[in-house]
Amino acid sequence: MFQGSIFRSSVYAALLALAGAAGAVTLPPGVTLPAGMTPAMLAAAGVNPGSLAAQAPAPVPAEVPMQAPQRYDYSSNRSTDVFGASLFSGSFAVGGATQFNPDYLVAVGDRIQIRLWGGYTFDGILTVDQQGNLFVPQLGPVKLLGVRNRDLQRVLETAMRQVFRANVNGYANLAAAQPVRIYVGGFVNRPGMYNGTSMDSLLNYLDQAGGIDVDRGSFLNVQIKRGQQVRATVNLYDFLLEGSIPQIQLSDGDVIFITPRQNTVRVSGLAANAKRFEFAGAELTVDELARLAKPAASATHVRVVRNTGTVRNTDYYPLSAARDVRVANGDDVEFTADKKPGTITVRVEGEHQSQQEYVLPYGSRIGALLGQVRMTPLSDTASIQLYRVSVRERQRAMLQTSMRSLESAVLTARSGTSDEAVLRKQESDLILQWVERAKKIEPSGQVQIASSAARDELLLENGDTIRIPTRDGLVLVSGEVLFPNALAFDGALKVGDYIARAGGYTQNAQNSRVVIAHRDGSFEEGTPDARLRAGDEVLVLPKVDVKSRQVFKDMTQIIYQIAVAAKVVLGL
Numbered sequence: 001m002f003q004g005s006i007f008r009s010s011v012y013a014a015l016l017a018l019a020g021a022a023g024a025v026t027l028p029p030g031v032t033l034p035a036g037m038t039p040a041m042l043a044a045a046g047v048n049p050g051s052l053a054a055q056a057p058a059p060v061p062a063e064v065p066m067q068a069p070q071r072y073d074y075s076s077n078r079s080t081d082v083f084g085a086s087l088f089s090g091s092f093a094v095g096g097a098t099q100f101n102p103d104y105l106v107a108v109g110d111r112i113q114i115r116l117w118g119g120y121t122f123d124g125i126l127t128v129d130q131q132g133n134l135f136v137p138q139l140g141p142v143k144l145l146g147v148r149n150r151d152l153q154r155v156l157e158t159a160m161r162q163v164f165r166a167n168v169n170g171y172a173n174l175a176a177a178q179p180v181r182i183y184v185g186g187f188v189n190r191p192g193m194y195n196g197t198s199m200d201s202l203l204n205y206l207d208q209a210g211g212i213d214v215d216r217g218s219f220l221n222v223q224i225k226r227g228q229q230v231r232a233t234v235n236l237y238d239f240l241l242e243g244s245i246p247q248i249q250l251s252d253g254d255v256i257f258i259t260p261r262q263n264t265v266r267v268s269g270l271a272a273n274a275k276r277f278e279f280a281g282a283e284l285t286v287d288e289l290a291r292l293a294k295p296a297a298s299a300t301h302v303r304v305v306r307n308t309g310t311v312r313n314t315d316y317y318p319l320s321a322a323r324d325v326r327v328a329n330g331d332d333v334e335f336t337a338d339k340k341p342g343t344i345t346v347r348v349e350g351e352h353q354s355q356q357e358y359v360l361p362y363g364s365r366i367g368a369l370l371g372q373v374r375m376t377p378l379s380d381t382a383s384i385q386l387y388r389v390s391v392r393e394r395q396r397a398m399l400q401t402s403m404r405s406l407e408s409a410v411l412t413a414r415s416g417t418s419d420e421a422v423l424r425k426q427e428s429d430l431i432l433q434w435v436e437r438a439k440k441i442e443p444s445g446q447v448q449i450a451s452s453a454a455r456d457e458l459l460l461e462n463g464d465t466i467r468i469p470t471r472d473g474l475v476l477v478s479g480e481v482l483f484p485n486a487l488a489f490d491g492a493l494k495v496g497d498y499i500a501r502a503g504g505y506t507q508n509a510q511n512s513r514v515v516i517a518h519r520d521g522s523f524e525e526g527t528p529d530a531r532l533r534a535g536d537e538v539l540v541l542p543k544v545d546v547k548s549r550q551v552f553k554d555m556t557q558i559i560y561q562i563a564v565a566a567k568v569v570l571g572l
């Protein structure tokens with residue numbers, strides 16, 4: 001056998017016998033000889049090379065790969081604030097096994113499994129024809145159009161009794177629904193005609209069409225049309241809120257039509273469904289809206305921002321009095337909590353013999369709390385510390401503001417020459433890297449209270465932490481020293497002595513810039529001759545060496561803020 005042509009075995013044998021023959025023979029296009037065969041063999045065997053082309057089969061066209069159906073991008077449905085849009089994410093478009101309900105009406109094209117046994121045997125799947133009949137061998141046509149699924153067995157047995165008096169049993173089962181083509185139109189993302197079966201849900205076809213257009217389509221009025229007749233109207237909110245959806249049997253050529261969107265109102269704040277809702281009619285009460293939005297148990301008030309044009313009017317009501325308040329198209333409704341807390345929670349940590357968690361009435365003062373705490377002989381009551389969440393956030397905000405100012409100063413610094421510009425760029429890169437490290441510093445949120453005469457009258461806040469230090473007799477030395485360490489307190493030593501015992505200053509230290517942090521939350525700028533107290537921390541700040549005076553000022557300010565707010569020295 002040759003590639004491109006077929007020869008009888010006798011011809012092929014003759015060609016092999018004449019393998020030594022010579023001759024100039026030109027092969028027609030598309031004909032290839034097998035290995036070991038030459039054109040001269042063809043001439044010696046009396047074979048016309050031109051006849052090979054006639055025997056060669058026509059070239060088989062390359063198979064065109066089937067393209068997978070385009071999948072709609074559902075990301076816009078998931079990101080919108082319209083209630084119900086998340087229904088259409090592609091899950092309903094994936095077809096599953098057809099489930100027939102007992103009330104399904106047999107239609108043209110449905111396939112029925114018929115089994116007969118006994119005196120006559122038959123087992124097969126038959127299709128309901130265009131006249132609505134199922135032609136069963138030996139029984140003839142059986143009228144099934146419009147018969148309910150639950151009645152199939154009864155209708156088959158009735159037909160059998162008319163032909164077989166006895167000794168024949170039968171069984172009928174709906175095997176497959178009619179394939180249908182359904183039109184999806186109106187305000188959907190991708191109108192068109194989609195394939196499925198008569199038992200597929202309308203959500204399947206809407207999902208194939210990309211879902212309802214959230215800016216124009218209605219979720220409250222989805223119509224099923226057959227010709228000019230509206231066979232059913234579906235409210236998708238019933239499915240979203242109650243899990244209720246009618247089983248509508250579709251037929252070939254039916255239309256799922258999405259009507260224009262009706263009025264809407266947007267809900268925000270303390271609600272389980274903080275979405276944009278559609279409603280019929282000119283107005284909607286807050287009570288009706290609450291059934292959709294599901295306000296949280298903590299919500300006490302409702303704020304209504306009226307859609308009154310360029311000037312927005314705001315109404316504010318207690319939730320109990322807002323049941324009959326009406327909202328209109330375009331209004332914004334926010335559920336809020338507007339009540340003072342009944343209790344607060346405060347932690348007491350450190351050296352004491354009492355519980356650590358206290359639940360106190362709102363408005364409690366620190367003196368009343370400390371009166372419940374039992375101190376120990378090791379408690380340093382003169383240095384009681386208070387850490388507050390709101391203060392920590394304020395410290396963080398101040399640091400962020402200072403760092404933005406430093407970034408601006410670094411990026412806008414001018415250079416006189418090209419060489420200076422190169423150096424300035426290198427310096428800026430290093431400073432910006434330092435700023436990124438500084439942004440990760442967490443302030444402590446400490447409030448200085450120990451030296452305040454009105455300390456006991458200070459109001460407590462929810463989440464406060466009170467720490468009672470231990471009399472440990474140590475002094476911490478950190479920052480730009482060779483060996484940062486904790487040293488035993490000695491009243492005869494000064495700041496310079498402690499720094500010397502920590503190895504002295506590094507080359508990056510600024511000798512005159514030393515901060516002393518006391519345990520009670522107070523700070524002071526130290527000198528080598530300053531005296532310390534037990535529990536103090538000596539922070540040796542780094543030296544800032546930059547060419548710009550403004551950058552130098554900003555860097556110094558931030559380093560000092562970090563040292564005070566977090567008791568951390570961030571080296572350059």
